[in-house]
Amino acid sequence: MAQRFLARISGKTKQMEAKAASAGAGDAGKIPALGPDGKLDMSMMPAGIGADTQIIPASEALSAGNFVNIWSDAGAAKVRLADNSNGRPADGYVLDAVSSAADATVYPLDGTNSELTGLAPGAEYWLGTAGGVTNTPLDETDAGNANKISQYLGKAKSATELITVDDGYVVL
Structure with a gap:
């Protein structure tokens, strides 16, 4: 619930609620309220300000925090789970769960993935399997890792936040 304030309307004092989202020009001059996440809604931000994201259909179900691979499905971009074992490097991550065929909001690397669990603060992480991470890099001298992807993420x-980098990857 947004905070309320008193305003004079038509000569009378009326209690009003701050706006948590904007419907456009009709809301000009109104007092903004922070949303349930403690942040301003993106509808209140000017063009060009906000998260650098792409909306891309998912070709499989994704969980919040998964690292994803962008691929071409008959010329149309789609996202699927990134995986170091099958040639799918991480191109970004999702912060919300998405069903197969639904639109996913993909955040690029070089941001903070805040939807992970069980991380050790200060530890380094690499791409794992099925959209996950591992704190153990692949051994490039192990023949069993041939054709796998080594990607530092x-x-x-914290236990739930990974500050990501976009340093590319190496196929072993």
């Missing part, structure tokens, strides 16, 4: 800020 970043360092944990």
